Amino acid sequence: MDDGANPIAPAEGGPLRIEATTGITGYRLRRAQLAVFQRFLAVFDSVTLRPAEYSVLVLIADNPGRKQTEIAEVLGIKRANFVTLVHGLENRDLVERLPLASDRRANALHLTQTGAAFLARIRLMHEGMEEDVVRRLGGPDARDQLFALLDRLT
Amino acid sequence: MDDGANPIAPAEGGPLRIEATTGITGYRLRRAQLAVFQRFLAVFDSVTLRPAEYSVLVLIADNPGRKQTEIAEVLGIKRANFVTLVHGLENRDLVERLPLASDRRANALHLTQTGAAFLARIRLMHEGMEEDVVRRLGGPDARDQLFALLDRLT
Numbered sequence: 536m537d538d539g540a541n542p543i544a545p546a547e548g549g550p551l552r553i554e555a556t557t558g559i560t561g562y563r564l565r566r567a568q569l570a571v572f573q574r575f576l577a578v579f580d581s582v583t584l585r586p587a588e589y590s591v592l593v594l595i596a597d598n599p600g601r602k603q604t605e606i607a608e609v610l611g612i613k614r615a616n617f618v619t620l621v622h623g624l625e626n627r628d629l630v631e632r633l634p635l636a637s638d639r640r641a642n643a644l645h646l647t648q649t650g651a652a653f654l655a656r657i658r659l660m661h662e663g664m665e666e667d668v669v670r671r672l673g674g675p676d677a678r679d680q681l682f683a684l685l686d687r688l689t
Numbered sequence: 690m691d692d693g694a695n696p697i698a699p700a701e702g703g704p705l706r707i708e709a710t711t712g713i714t715g716y717r718l719r720r721a722q723l724a725v726f727q728r729f730l731a732v733f734d735s736v737t738l739r740p741a742e743y744s745v746l747v748l749i750a751d752n753p754g755r756k757q758t759e760i761a762e763v764l765g766i767k768r769a770n771f772v773t774l775v776h777g778l779e780n781r782d783l784v785e786r787l788p789l790a791s792d793r794r795a796n797a798l799h800l801t802q803t804g805a806a807f808l809a810r811i812r813l814m815h816e817g818m819e820e821d822v823v824r825r826l827g828g829p830d831a832r833d834q835l836f837a838l839l840d841r842l843t
Binding site: 551552553554555556558559560561562563564565566567568569570571572575586589590593594596597598601605606609610611661665668669671672673677678680681682684685686687688689 | 707710712715716718719720725726729740743744747750751752755760763764815819822826827832835836838839841842843
């Protein structure tokens with residue numbers, strides 16, 4: 536601080552110096568991710584669905600009967616958070632857990648009939664959103680380029 | 690569900706079908722952002738600093754005496770979350786709030802001497818981490834390309 540003698544800060548204005556902050560890759564990724572998630576939340580507001588819940592429904596639909604732990608691992612969601620998320624989907628009658636034949640201590644995840652119908656409907660909403668994202672990026676090639684760059688970080 | 694007659698799920702194995710999930714731009718952004726943040730947390734574990742706290746310290750250092758609300762807005766952090774974050778930094782004697790000369794109801798943010806010395810040290814740690822990120826991406830051009838694509842989403 537260069538105004539140590541004066542405990543009152545001077546009045547300031549004008550744009551902030553943000554170059555150092557916007558040069559942080561993690562910061563840029565976070566802002567872009569939040570922007571896309573906020574658009575998702577706006578689109579899916581009427582059905583009260585969060586992005587992580589959508590990913591879980593899609594993954595269960597494509598892999599019925601797989602272990603809860605497998606689904607959580609693929610998505611990189613911590614066990615405790617995943618259990619809470621699945622409970623929420625169970626309470627809405629979208630997902631059900633059944634004991635696994637090969638390991639009765641493990642739970643296999645399935646969509647319910649309600650869940651399958653719900654997902655069919657919201658997948659259409661999501662496709663519209665994803666098309667908008669690709670359009671903003673500059674087309675499918677730009678999207679592929681983005682995915683390739685992101686893959687180098689994961 | 691195609692095993693409605695049998696409440697026990699069949700044993701399954703092998704890799705999961707993840708194409709539909711990995712085609713979601715928000716999902717890919719989130720995974721990359723989490724990977725970078727996790728590396729940040731590992732590097733900054735010894736100084737107990739989170740990515741958002743680092744951004745705040747950098748922005749205050751580059752803009753001493755600016756209003757709390759301005760800093761929060763630039764970073765896109767919600768007011769309540771930002772107040773909590775700044776309190777944490779104040780309790781560690783890294784940041785101080787002073788009344789603004791032009792508007793005494795507003796708080797101006799400054800780094801303390803301790804905060805300035807702390808930031809100088811962790812900036813070096815962060816530079817090392819950022820260089821690693823750029824190397825993974827494939828160099829500065831790839832980083833610029835990534836930033837340009839991310840900007841189209843925000």
